[in-house]
Amino acid sequence: MSGAVRWRRAIVSVVLWWGGLSLSLWLLSRAAGQPTVPARCAASAVLLVAVGEAGDWLRRRWRAYRRSRSTRLPPA
Template identity: 50%
Template sequence: MTGKPHLGRLAVSLAIWWMLIAFVLWIVGQAADQSASLVQCAASSAFLVAIGEAGDWLRRRWKAHRPTRRP
């Protein structure tokens, strides 16, 4: 069961990933002389984090429901 401490850790983890990816996108954009605002990078970062979390959720569901192989 998902408790409040687990949800708090998850929220903090997602926020840190979101900010880190947004900052990296912004820095890469500045280095490539294709500057985007930090707000645009944050929106792209939120999309990337959401896709990553959905993929992780699907992977865990697939692994949980797949029958174990026995030799």
């Protein structure tokens, strides 16, 4: 997979997560009877998506680090 395709797929994924989360937050607040503005729900969704993506990135880096440590030979 080329770099451009990988970036495009990542961007589309984040945008879809953001849109779905924004809509979910807005619907939940409407169902709870709270006054809401879609822009505020979208801003909250941006924060949640950013934290989630950062956590996923850290998880993948940590897993790669552990795998590289387990395949190294001990010093002789």
